Amino acid sequence: TRTPVNVTVTGAAGQIGYALLFRIASGQLLGADVPVRLRLLEIPQAVKAAEGTAMELDDCAFPLLSGIDITDDAKTAFDGVSVALLVGARPRSKGMERGDLLEANGGIFKPQGEAINAGAADDVRVLVVGNPANTNALIAQRHAPDVPAERFTAMTRLDHNRALSQLAKKLGVPVTGIRKMTIWGNHSATQYPDLFRAEVNGRVAAEAVNDQRWLEDDFIPTVAKRGAAIIEARGASSAASAANAAIDHVYDWVNGTAEGDWVSMAVPSDGSYGVPEGLISSFPVTVEDGKYSIVQGLEIDEFSRARIDASVAELVEERDAVQALGLI
Numbered sequence: 001t002r003t004p005v006n007v008t009v010t011g012a013a014g015q016i017g018y019a020l021l022f023r024i025a026s027g028q029l030l031g032a033d034v035p036v037r038l039r040l041l042e043i044p045q046a047v048k049a050a051e052g053t054a055m056e057l058d059d060c061a062f063p064l065l066s067g068i069d070i071t072d073d074a075k076t077a078f079d080g081v082s083v084a085l086l087v088g089a090r091p092r093s094k095g096m097e098r099g100d101l102l103e104a105n106g107g108i109f110k111p112q113g114e115a116i117n118a119g120a121a122d123d124v125r126v127l128v129v130g131n132p133a134n135t136n137a138l139i140a141q142r143h144a145p146d147v148p149a150e151r152f153t154a155m156t157r158l159d160h161n162r163a164l165s166q167l168a169k170k171l172g173v174p175v176t177g178i179r180k181m182t183i184w185g186n187h188s189a190t191q192y193p194d195l196f197r198a199e200v201n202g203r204v205a206a207e208a209v210n211d212q213r214w215l216e217d218d219f220i221p222t223v224a225k226r227g228a229a230i231i232e233a234r235g236a237s238s239a240a241s242a243a244n245a246a247i248d249h250v251y252d253w254v255n256g257t258a259e260g261d262w263v264s265m266a267v268p269s270d271g272s273y274g275v276p277e278g279l280i281s282s283f284p285v286t287v288e289d290g291k292y293s294i295v296q297g298l299e300i301d302e303f304s305r306a307r308i309d310a311s312v313a314e315l316v317e318e319r320d321a322v323q324a325l326g327l328i
C-alpha cells in the first residue's frame with residue numbers, strides 16, 4: 001500500500017471547499033489508487049463548520065481517505081504537504097478599496113507562503129484559487145524562497161473549461177474535438193481566451209468560427225464574465241465548476257497532459273511571450289513526468305498580442321501595488 005499524500009485545503013468550510021473535498025477524498029485529484037490525508041485550514045470562527053464537513057467526509061467511508069486534520073494554524077496545516085489548494089481568501093466587499101483588498105490578502109498569503117516554506121514536502125505543488133489568485137500566488141511564492149518558484153501556480157482552468165464549452169456550443173462539436181485552448185494573462189475580466197491557437201478537429205478555431213464579431217463581442221466577454229452570470233442566475237457563486245477546475249489543474253499537473261494538447265495554468269513567467277519574468281500569468285502548458293513547461297514558439301497575431309499585453313499590464317499593476325504595500 002502507498003503512503004497517503006498530504007493534501008491541504010484552505011477555506012475548507014467555504015462553498016468551493018464543500019464542492020472540492022469530496023472529490024479529493026474519492027480519488028479524483030491524484031488518481032484512483034492514491035490514498036490521501038486531508039488537512040483543512042480555516043479561520044477560527046469557521047473551524048466548527050469545517051468539522052461538520054469532516055463528519056460528512058467520514059460518513060462517505062471513502063476507501064482512499066486515510067485521515068482528516070482540522071486546524072486554524074498555517075504551520076500545522078502545511079507541515080508535510082504535497083498538494084496545497086489555497087482556496088480561502090478575503091472576498092471583495094462593496095466599497096472596499098483595492099489596496100485594502102490586497103492588504104487583507106497579503107495578511108493571508110504571506111503567512112501561508114512562510115508556512116509552506118517551513119514545512120512543505122519536497123514535492124509540494126501549490127494551486128491558488130482564492131482571488132485575486134495570480135497576485136495571491138505571487139505573494140505566497142515570494143515568502144517561500146526555499147521552494148522552487150515554479151511550484152506556485154494560480155487557477156485559470158475554469159476560464160479554460162468555460163472557453164472550451166462556449167466554443168463547442170458555437171460550432172456544434174463535442175468538447176473533445178477541441179485542442180490547444182489557451183487562457184492568457186490574469187484570472188480577471190482582462191483575461192484573453194485565445195481561439196487563434198486553438199484547434200477544432202485540426203483546424204484553427206478562429207477560422208472554423210469565421211466570425212470575428214462573435215469572437216470579440218460574445219465569446220471573450222462571455223468567458224470572462226461567466227462568474228457574474230452564474231451568480232445572477234443561481235444566486236450563488238460558481239463553486240462546483242471552480243472546484244472541478246481545481247481538480248483538473250492538479251490532476252493534469254501530476255499525471256500529465258494529453259499528446260498533442262495543452263492546458264492553461266497561471267505560472268511564474270520565464271519571460272516567454274514578453275511576459276515579465278516572475279509574474280504569475282496564464283500560459284499554455286504541457287506536463288510531462290510531473291513537470292510543466294510553457295509551450296514555446298507560438299506565433300502571436302496582432303489582435304492577440306494587444307489582448308495579452310493588456311492583461312499582463314494589469315498583473316504588473318497588481319504586483320506593483322503589493323510591492324508598494326510591502327507585501328512582497
Ligand code: NDP
Nearest residue numbers: 011013014015016041042046088089091130131237238242
Ligand atoms: P468560496 O469558497 O466561494 O470562494 C473562495 C475563493 O475562491 C474566493 O476568493 C473566490 O473569489 C475564489 N474563486 C475563484 N474562482 C471562483 C469561482 N469560479 N467561483 C467562486 N469563487 C471563486 O468562498 P466562501 O466565502 O464560501 O468560503 C471562503 C472560506 O475561506 C470561508 O470559509 C472562510 O472562513 C475561509 N477563509 C480561510 C482562510 C484561511 O484558511 N486562512 C482565510 C480567509 C478565508 P471571489 O472573492 O472573487 O469570489
